[in-house]
Amino acid sequence: MAVTNSEIAAIFSRIGDLLEIQGENPFRVRAYRNAARMVRGLSRSLAEMVEQGEVLEALPTIGKDLAAKIREIVATGSLRKLTELETTVSPGLVDLLQVPGLGPKRLKILRDYLNIHDVGELEKAARQGLVHQLPGFGVKTEQNILRELSELQQRIRRYLWADVEEIAEQLLAYLRKQPGVKKVEMAGSYRRRRETVGDLDILVSAAKSAKVTDAFTAFEAVERVISKGHTRSTVVLRTGLQVDLRVVPQVSFGAAWHYFTGSKAHNIAVRVMGVQRGLKVNEYGIFDKQGKRIAGRTEKEIYAQMGLQWMEPELREKRGELEAAATGRLPKLIVAADLRGDLHCHTTRSDGQDSLEAMAKAARALGHDYLAITEHSQHLGIARGLDPDELLAHCDAIDELNDRLAGIRLLKGLEADILEDGSLDMPDHVLQRLDICLGAIHSAFGLSEKKQTERVIRAMDNPHFNILAHPTARLIGKRPACRLD
Ligand SMILES: [Zn+2]
Known part of the structure; x- marks a missing residue:
């Protein structure tokens, strides 16, 4: 039931990979890899050692810092450090590390020369014969990469x-x-x-x-x-x-549903609560000391045995939901029916898929009270962003439609580019005409945390600025969040 050594090793070696992609100090990278190797080869269970209060620092390659991390994994089933790293490194790049023969060094070359960030981009470049021209790559490497990729894509795809x-x-x-x-x-x-x-x-x-x-x-x-x-x-x-x-038999359906829903960290925490009550919790049910099943038919029964309210699956990530459930303070989730309007949309005037009128009617059909029309500004050329005159003309069109259309209120807006110096890509006298102004980052994603934060704060200082749109500019599975405090 407890966290296994191989799970701990997997966390450490993943941290090693992520640090190496980030170009971290090789000694730190090696420290995690060595620890992973040691843990994998260990004959005793680390979870047991932690439970018995043994000194982990006595193990080879394990210092104070890694010992604390092992204790955290045993206690919670996960490691905050890894979660943090995973949000800063593009998941596509991590996947690429799994291609045999592609280490972090080669990944860096692929990124620097060909702007490759995921498996799909690498495959395309290899097919076009661009990869074998890079320093340190050859025709043979390129062919190997193509062969490995087809297999890998099946294995890692999310x-x-x-x-x-x-x-x-x-x-x-x-x-x-x-x-x-x-x-x-x-x-x-x-x-x-x-x-x-x-x-x-x-x-x-x-x-x-x-x-x-x-x-x-x-x-x-x-x-x-x-x-x-x-x-x-x-x-x-x-x-x-x-x-x-x-x-699954009906008598244990709730237990199995809870178990296979996860998350793993949540499940471990629930099992630990069971142990404290002298109960065994698994996918077949909850069992007392005599081995008698005392719950399992429904999830509600499972939680009730722990003195907890049933909770929405979205909450089961070990982020304080157990404490909240124990004291009846679980949050109420926002559902689609709670939405009253939409403050960010595009029409065919910039890079949207439908006309102004079609968008307005669709919002009305959804039962929304308002819809902000927020086209791109001119800096975003590929999205056909609007210049000042075009935006003013678009405002007239929105006013005109508002007069004509009942049952929905359109707001005149803009998704203004936040330029690298933190200014907004539209003069103030034009912004003044708007009901709402979003600011968004569409370039220079890679600035340092300090510079990126200063840039955004400067944009927010503009009195017309209302909302920071897509605050971290990440694309799920493709582009990591920009660093922002
Ligand atoms: Zn945007």
Whole structure:
């Protein structure tokens, strides 16, 4: 149940990789890698050693700092340092590290010469024959890279949550229609609504497990069946997305649903609470000292045994939700029906997909009270940004439409570029005409934290400035957040 040595080792070696990509001091990088190797080869469980209060610093390669990190991982199932690093390094680059033969040094060359940040960009460049011309690369390396990439893409691909929603809902509806099926639910990161999803985990309870398994593997979007068993089957969909189906008895459905929903750190914390109460918590239920199952049918039962309220899956990330649930202070999540309007949208006047009028009517149909029209400013040439005269003419068009259209209020806005010196890409006398002004970073993402923060603060000092749009300028899975205090 406790954190295993290999999990701790994996965290350390990942930190080593991330630090190396960032060009950190090689000694620090090596310290993490050596620690990972030592932990992997250790015959005793570190979790046990921590529990028994042993001195971890006595282990080779483990100093004070790493010992504290091991204790943190054992206690929480994760490490803050890693979470922090993961937000600063582009995930696409981390994936590239897994290509055999591509170390951080070569990654740096690919980035510097060809602006390559993820697997897709590397594949394109290799196919165009650009890679073998780089210093330290040859034709053979380029061919190897192409061969490795095709395999890697299957292994590491993560999907945007929104991109898998449609197929996930179709699959659920399909399984729920099957005869003998009592309950079908999605678990995992999809249920927790993480930004990205690595695979789908589905739980089923059914009268006859063989029938539902047959139906699952016969689902029309399935490309191949990896395994098919009594309690667990795995398929790969045509999109490359892997789906696991587990057949679970009803008496332990809630326990399994809780367990497979995660997060891992949340689960570990719940299990620790169980241990403190003399209870064993696992995916089959909660068991007392005599081994009798005392909860498991519903998630509510599981939480109730810990003295906790049931909580939304989105909250289960070990960020204080257990403490909040224990004292009845869980937050109420914002849902779509809470939205009254939208303060950031584009029309075909800059880089949007629909006309001013179509956007206004769509917002009204959603039941919104207001919609701010916030085109790009001229600095963003690729998005057909507006110059001062064009913006003023656009304001007239918005006023005119407001007069004509009932049931929705349009706000005259702008998504002004925050230039590198912190000024806004539109003169004040034009900004004055607007109802709302967003400022956004679309260039010089890589400034130091100090410079980036100064730049944004200077923009905010403009009296017309209202909202910092997409504050960190990250693109999920593609571009890391810019450094901003
Ligand atoms: Zn923008």
